[in-house]
Amino acid sequence: MSADSKAVYSPPNKVVSISHCSSMEQYRRMYEKSIQDPEGFWGEIAKSFHFEQETTGKFCDYNFDPSKGRIFIKWLEGAKTNICYNCLDRHIEAGKGDQIAFYWEGNDPADRRQLTYADILRDVCKMANVLKGYGVAKGHRVAIYMPMIPELVVAMLAVARIGAVHSIVFGGYSSESLAERMIDAQASILITSDAVWRGTKLVHLKDIADGALEICKQKDLDVKKSIVVKHLCRVTAPQSAANGVANGNPSKKTHFDDKGQYKVGWKEGRDVWWEDVMKDAKSDCHAVWMDAEDPLFMLYTSGSTGKPKGVLHTVGGYMLYSATTFKYSFDYHPGDIYFCTADIGWITGHSYVTYGPLLNGATSVLFEGVPTYPHTGRFWEIVEMCKVNKFYTAPTAIRALMKFGDEPVKKYNLSSLSVLGSVGEPINPEAWMWYYRVVGNSDVSIVDTFWQTETGGHVITPLPGATPAKPGSACYPFFGVDVALLDEEGKEISGEGEGYLVFRRPWPGIMRTVYGNHERFETTYFKKFPGYYCTGDGARRDADGYIWVTGRIDDMLNVSGHLLSTAQVESALVEHEAVAEAAAVARPHHVKGECLYCFVYLAEGFEFNPKLAAELKGKVREKIGPFATPDYLQATSVGLPKTRSGKIMRRILRKVAVGDKEFGDISTLADPSIVDVLFQSRILDGKA
Ligand code: WT7
Numbered sequence: 001m002s003a004d005s006k007a008v009y010s011p012p013n014k015v016v017s018i019s020h021c022s023s024m025e026q027y028r029r030m031y032e033k034s035i036q037d038p039e040g041f042w043g044e045i046a047k048s049f050h051f052e053q054e055t056t057g058k059f060c061d062y063n064f065d066p067s068k069g070r071i072f073i074k075w076l077e078g079a080k081t082n083i084c085y086n087c088l089d090r091h092i093e094a095g096k097g098d099q100i101a102f103y104w105e106g107n108d109p110a111d112r113r114q115l116t117y118a119d120i121l122r123d124v125c126k127m128a129n130v131l132k133g134y135g136v137a138k139g140h141r142v143a144i145y146m147p148m149i150p151e152l153v154v155a156m157l158a159v160a161r162i163g164a165v166h167s168i169v170f171g172g173y174s175s176e177s178l179a180e181r182m183i184d185a186q187a188s189i190l191i192t193s194d195a196v197w198r199g200t201k202l203v204h205l206k207d208i209a210d211g212a213l214e215i216c217k218q219k220d221l222d223v224k225k226s227i228v229v230k231h232l233c234r235v236t237a238p239q240s241a242a243n244g245v246a247n248g249n250p251s252k253k254t255h256f257d258d259k260g261q262y263k264v265g266w267k268e269g270r271d272v273w274w275e276d277v278m279k280d281a282k283s284d285c286h287a288v289w290m291d292a293e294d295p296l297f298m299l300y301t302s303g304s305t306g307k308p309k310g311v312l313h314t315v316g317g318y319m320l321y322s323a324t325t326f327k328y329s330f331d332y333h334p335g336d337i338y339f340c341t342a343d344i345g346w347i348t349g350h351s352y353v354t355y356g357p358l359l360n361g362a363t364s365v366l367f368e369g370v371p372t373y374p375h376t377g378r379f380w381e382i383v384e385m386c387k388v389n390k391f392y393t394a395p396t397a398i399r400a401l402m403k404f405g406d407e408p409v410k411k412y413n414l415s416s417l418s419v420l421g422s423v424g425e426p427i428n429p430e431a432w433m434w435y436y437r438v439v440g441n442s443d444v445s446i447v448d449t450f451w452q453t454e455t456g457g458h459v460i461t462p463l464p465g466a467t468p469a470k471p472g473s474a475c476y477p478f479f480g481v482d483v484a485l486l487d488e489e490g491k492e493i494s495g496e497g498e499g500y501l502v503f504r505r506p507w508p509g510i511m512r513t514v515y516g517n518h519e520r521f522e523t524t525y526f527k528k529f530p531g532y533y534c535t536g537d538g539a540r541r542d543a544d545g546y547i548w549v550t551g552r553i554d555d556m557l558n559v560s561g562h563l564l565s566t567a568q569v570e571s572a573l574v575e576h577e578a579v580a581e582a583a584a585v586a587r588p589h590h591v592k593g594e595c596l597y598c599f600v601y602l603a604e605g606f607e608f609n610p611k612l613a614a615e616l617k618g619k620v621r622e623k624i625g626p627f628a629t630p631d632y633l634q635a636t637s638v639g640l641p642k643t644r645s646g647k648i649m650r651r652i653l654r655k656v657a658v659g660d661k662e663f664g665d666i667s668t669l670a671d672p673s674i675v676d677v678l679f680q681s682r683i684l685d686g687k688a
Contacts, residue, residue, distance in 0.1 A: 008468045009436065011445045015418050019331050019465020027466045027476070034479035041479065042508060045324055046076070049359075050090050052289045053080040062506050065531045071522045073506045075317035076292035083296060083319045084161035085287040087358035088121040097121075100363045103337075103386050104150050107197040107369035108236035109378075115150050117361075120157070123150075126281035127158035133281075134225050136189055138163035138288055139295070143187035143223075145169050145178055145209050147196035148368040151229045151274060152344050153354050155191045156297070160315075163288035166297045167310070170345025171196065171203060173625040175211030177308075181300050182212060183221050184310055185515060191274075193229040194264050195255070199373035200238040204255060206264045213270075229274040232262040238373070292316025298515045299347055301453040303524065304555045306567030310515030311347075311453045318456050319359065321509025325457035325478060326356030329447055330390045330419050331464040337416070339365035339382065340392040346562070347453040348423055351509075352392060356457070371397050377408035380439070384412040391439075392421035396560040398431045399591045406438045414439065419464045421447045424561025425593045426549055432471035450474035450549050452535060453563075454525070456509030459483075460547050473546045480507040485541055490529045493541070501539035501549065502532035555650070557586035557594045564628055566650065569596060572623035576616055578606035583640050583648050587632065587657040596630040597657035599678070601639050608635035632657070632683045641678070644670045656682050 016022050021030060034041040039059040056078030063072055091099070097118035104113040136142060142159045144166055146152040152168075159166040167185045169178050182190070192209040195202055206228055213223050257263050290296075296315045300308040326332055338357055342348035357364045365386050371379050379401070383391060401408070420440050422432070427448050436446050445464035451457060460483065462475040469475060477483045484492050485499035493499045503510075510533065514521040525533050538550040552558065555566045566584040573582035581601040589595035600616065602608060617629050641649045652663050656678050666672045 008470055009446070010468045011465050012418070012443050014443070015331060015445050016465045018333060019463075020328055021331075021463045022465040024466050024468075027463055031477070031479055035482060038480060042075075042320055045320055046079075049081065049086050049319065049323070051079050051081045053078065055079040055292070060506070060508075064505065064526060064533060066522055066526055067530055070518070071526050073317075073510055073512055074293055075314075075320075075506075075508045079292040079316055080289040081292065081316060081319065082161065082163075082287035082290055083315055083355065083359075084124060084157045086319060087157060087355065088117055088124065089287065091117050091361045092121060094361075096361055099361070101358065102150060102153065102364055102366040104366045105368065105382050105386075106235050107199065107373065108238065109374065109381065111235045111368075113150065120150070120154060122283045123154045123278070124157045124161055125283050125285040126278050127154055128161045128285040129281045130227070130277045131158060131164065131189065132162060132285070134189060136162065136164050138290075140164045140189075141167050141185040141187040141298070143167050143169060143178075143182045143185065143190045145171060145173075145190065145192045145205060145212075146229065146344075147171055147193055147203070147205065147231065148343055148366060149193065149196075149229065149231060150366065151193070151231075153366070156344070156350075156354060157358075160296060161285060161287050163290050163294065165295045168297070168299060168345055168350070170343055170625075171205055172343075172345070172627050174622055175208050175215060176623050177625055178209065178212035179215035179219070181308065181310070182216055182223070183219050184300075184308075185298060186221065188222070188224050190223055190226045191229075192226060193231045193274075194262055195232045196368070197232075197235065197238060199370040200240045202255070207255075210265050210267075224270070226267075226271045227274050227277065228264070228271060290315045293512070295512075297350065299350060299453055301347075302556060302563045302565040302568060303520075304565050304567060306565055306571050308568075309517075309520060309524070311511045312513050312515045313456055313509070314512050317508030317510070319355070321457045321507060322351040322356040323359035325461075325509070326352060326360055326362075328463055329449055329458050329461050329478070330392070330421060331445075332357075332360050332362055332390065334361065336362065336389045337365065337386050338362050338390040338392075339367070339386065339388040340421075341367060341371070341379065341397060342392070342394070342423070347451075347456075348392075351457050371401055375408065376401060376404040377411055380409050380412040380414060383414055383417065387416040389416050390419045390421070391417060392423065394424040394561040395422055395427040395431050396424065396592055398422070398427070398435050399593075402431060402434050403591070409438050414441065417441075417444055419445050419447060421449055423449045423451070425558045426551060427472060429471040436471075445469065446471075448472070448474045450537075450547075454511045454535075455507075456511065459503070459507065460549070470542075470546055473542075473548045475546055477547075478507070483547065484532065485539060486529055486532065496541055496543050498538065498540040498550070500529065500553065501535045501537045501547075502529055503535070504532060506533070557584075557596065559589075559594055559596065559627065560592045562627060564596070564624070568624060569598065569620060569628060569630070572620045572628075573598060573600060573616055575623065576619050578602055578612055579616070581640055581648075583650060583653055584630070585650050585654045585657050587654075589631065595632070596628070597632040597634070597653075597683075598630045599634050599636055599640060599653055599656075601636050634678070634681065634683055636674075636678060636681070638674050638677045639671070641666075641672075641674050642670050643668050646670075653678075659684070
């Protein structure tokens with residue numbers, strides 16, 4: 001099926017007729033208001049939330065230009081609130097305590113739970129009291145490394161309730177990555193779980209976390225408590241993993257005792273079971289009133305230097321923005337059932353599994369598993385079972401499922417669906433069309449939401465009841481977002497054109513700083529084009545004003561919707577004694593979007609063979625995590641293409657990786673002959 005990228009898909013009547021924003025005129029009117037009168041626009045929205053104290057200072061104040069002093073962004077100065085209170089207590093006081101907040105769907109379809117708003121508040125208060133008992137107070141950092149279980153939502157809200165700062169690390173990261181983030185955040189408490197099944201794979205979370213705590217200790221970070229949810233014993237193990245031997249788990253070590261109980265290492269004094277400490281905890285705990293600009297959470301994202309950046313979000317602005325984008329981008333209405341497949345360990349899960357939905361009093365699906373287990377119709381089975389109306393996933397998942405054809409989708413009744421969202425990378429028109437036609441039965445709105453960890457919420461997105469969508473375009477800016485495209489000189493491009501995607505002013509959900517390194521925040525996002533927030537993405541504006549995000553223009557790559565920096569991967573590779581130098585580039589991949597193609601220049605006396613290749617891949621898994629494993633490794637004995645000043649020319653390596661001989665100007669290379677040698681020995685498709 002080929003997609004006509006010029007086609008425009010208008011919102012279906014069933015969406016338009018009830019929509020919060022049901023025409024382009026209304027969108028333009030609201031957008032204009034948000035730009036001309038931000039205080040009036042966001043001030044009105046703020047009225048639906050509980051503020052213990054209203055804004056006393058400026059509603060919005062900022063500086064985006066380094067030549068005029070430090071970069072800063074402030075919203076709702078002087079206002080006091082608590083996001084956990086707004087997510088839970090506010091709804092319960094309005095009589096919605098018995099409403100389901102989450103349908104929890106386990107990795108195995110047999111494992112299901114339901115949690116009401118009142119259930120969550122009770123557990124949040126208990127956990128908040130536990131944390132207080134361990135000395136956690138306002139501003140302290142709490143690290144969270146957990147599977148997609150209700151306790152993860154409880155943990156983050158408990159932290160927010162007492163004014164502490166959560167730093168959630170995705171449960172696919174390695175010990176070293178977790179430790180690096182905990183050390184940067186100086187986290188004194190860790191909340192984790194014993195283990196989790198992901199499909200047929202058993203992920204030993206506590207084992208990995210224990211490794212991280214060991215590293216923390218060596219680096220003088222004293223982690224006082226590790227709170228461990230006992231999860232594995234209450235779920236169904238996959239058939240194929242009988243005898244406790246996890247499929248795909250490279251470690252031979254068995255984690256089960258004779259009775260089939262999962263075993264964990266235990267450090268007395270430090271480790272406590274979640275269930276034990278919750279038992280005696282009091283189930284009421286007042287919410288600490290926070291300044292709107294107090295930190296809410298930090299979340300690490302890749303940086304081009306290889307060192308991850310702790311993106312810091314604050315309470316007030318993030319609350320208004322995650323709630324408002326959720327309401328409008330998915331056109332949420334009371335009674336809707338919403339399902340976002342993202343892991344809470346990423347920003348999508350923060351804003352659109354936890355905060356956005358709960359702030360709107362929504363009912364959502366919280367899914368622990370993977371799209372293809374126990375069968376390739378798992379998502380659709382859940383949609384049918386829970387009667388999901390609004391569904392949000394990533395292009396990489398759509399492409400992976402497309403491969404199995406229409407049949408696993410058509411088996412289920414998906415007529416409840418009305419809005420389908422996409423996030424993480426540009427969605428190719430073929431995947432868009434399949435999503436629309438097969439999943440959506442050509443009777444849905446598709447929202448391709450562009451945003452970043454840094455933006456806190458959607459910044460460019462169609463609105464389901466208003467925007468005629470073009471497959472592959474994120475369409476128009478969200479309310480309050482002032483988009484510009486710049487050329488290389490920093491001049492604004494008006495009308496049709498392509499350039500750097502930047503924003504002229506802050507919206508409430510934008511990050512405020514890089515934790516512990518404000519200067520890095522300034523240089524990364526504001527130095528190249530003073531006066532603008534620079535996304536690091538390129539984009540094109542078409543004749544109708546639609547924005548088409550074309551992808552990263554820095555040394556980042558996007559593997560399955562997750563950003564990685566080439567530097568991060570290279571530094572993992574060169575840690576191996578056999579590697580003198582390494583260069584990582586992105587190569588297009590039919591499912592992942594992009595994958596890693598790495599060039600390694602071996603040290604004297606080393607020979608490239610399958611064993612070494614496996615060791616190098618292992619190194620990347622150990623330093624970063626399994627999702628960063630290179631798909632291609634090419635060894636070179638002649639070196640890497642460098643300029644005379646010694647800079648590796650990745651532009652050329654990207655060409656080699658895709659087998660494109662149009663290298664462009666290579667006259668600045670110190671040794672141009674290297675290029676041909678690399679090209680001759682490049683890895684062809686299917687030979688990875
Ligand atoms: C980068 C941000 C935001 C949640 C997930 C990723 C790319 C994200 C889109 C989209 C084109 C997209 C960009 C962006 N990206 N969504 N709809 N169309 N590109 O968060 O890890 O902070 O990555 O993902 O390159 O800069 P993240």
